[in-house]
Amino acid sequence: MTTPLPKKLVRGSTSGVAIMAVFDLLGRKWNMRIMWELNTASLSFRALQEQCDGMSPSVLNTRIKQLTEAKLVYTTSEGYKLTELGLSLMNTLNPLRDWAAEWEEEIKQ
Amino acid sequence: MTTPLPKKLVRGSTSGVAIMAVFDLLGRKWNMRIMWELNTASLSFRALQEQCDGMSPSVLNTRIKQLTEAKLVYTTSEGYKLTELGLSLMNTLNPLRDWAAEWEEEIKQ
DNA sequence: ATAGTCCGCTACGAAATAAGTAGCGATTGT
DNA sequence: ACAATCGCTACTTATTTCGTAGCGGACTAT
Numbered sequence: 001m002t003t004p005l006p007k008k009l010v011r012g013s014t015s016g017v018a019i020m021a022v023f024d025l026l027g028r029k030w031n032m033r034i035m036w037e038l039n040t041a042s043l044s045f046r047a048l049q050e051q052c053d054g055m056s057p058s059v060l061n062t063r064i065k066q067l068t069e070a071k072l073v074y075t076t077s078e079g080y081k082l083t084e085l086g087l088s089l090m091n092t093l094n095p096l097r098d099w100a101a102e103w104e105e106e107i108k109q
Numbered sequence: 110m111t112t113p114l115p116k117k118l119v120r121g122s123t124s125g126v127a128i129m130a131v132f133d134l135l136g137r138k139w140n141m142r143i144m145w146e147l148n149t150a151s152l153s154f155r156a157l158q159e160q161c162d163g164m165s166p167s168v169l170n171t172r173i174k175q176l177t178e179a180k181l182v183y184t185t186s187e188g189y190k191l192t193e194l195g196l197s198l199m200n201t202l203n204p205l206r207d208w209a210a211e212w213e214e215e216i217k218q
Numbered sequence: 219a220t221a222g223t224c225c226g227c228t229a230c231g232a233a234a235t236a237a238g239t240a241g242c243g244a245t246t247g248t
Numbered sequence: 249a250c251a252a253t254c255g256c257t258a259c260t261t262a263t264t265t266c267g268t269a270g271c272g273g274a275c276t277a278t
Contacts, residue, residue, distance in 0.1 A: 018209035023141045029236070029264095032132045045255050056237045061256060071216055085215055092208045095201040100127035106194055107180055138265070154226050165266050170227060 042081040
């Protein structure tokens with residue numbers, strides 16, 4: 001006699017806590033990758049597209065809009081750059097690189 | 110006269126570095142969320158589904174398979190749990206919670 | 219034994235998102 | 249003037265995710 005699942009809910013969305021909004025944003029294809037590339041260097045639209053394995057420009061365009069809206073990225077005459085917020089996010093995400101290396105070791109077996 | 114975009118490439122995929130594979134995995138809807146919930150408590154299929162805002166069971170099922178394949182999650186009689194690797198991933202991802210809080214402050218303006 | 223309930227999970231059509239390609243108008247270089 | 253490149257949009261196709269119904273197994277109550 002547990003409570004049945006609620007019939008309608010805002011799904012996969014910012015229900016309550018801030019971290020959920022982060023999952024929504026980063027849990028979308030390309031967003032982490034774009035941030036990662038921009039953390040290495042600020043890039044023009046075409047350059048960013050190339051860095052991201054030639055991802056389609058239509059998607060790149062909407063991603064840039066999202067990330068700009070989220071105040072993680074901004075546009076300059078020299079290309080797209082990370083904001084302070086964007087940089088701080090990439091700092092917290094930085095340990096992922098090392099974890100990824102360990103994980104790769106463990107997984108190829 | 111820059112090199113034109115290569116016509117075909119494995120896109121959004123593990124081209125070279127380990128971190129790209131991580132982006133592929135975590136850059137999918139629900140994966141981070143599932144890991145996050147399992148980091149708090151080990152949960153049965155139905156319970157996990159409820160925690161994740163009632164996400165569809167078909168997707169949950171494929172996600173569990175992926176995460177199991179990736180050696181981040183395993184199945185027990187008491188429900189799904191994080192492996193050591195999964196736990197270490199959540200540790201590196203933990204600072205995200207604080208960042209999310211700061212970000213929420215900055216963004217609601 | 220039978221019927222009811224809950225479980226993990228699958229099947230399958232509908233909706234949403236991403237990919238792929240062509241090309242426009244603006245700018246830059248020759 | 250001309251060609252090349254740029255950022256970006258429009259549009260079609262492919263892939264992913266949702267939503268719902270329901271199967272077979274385990275457990276329980278009658």
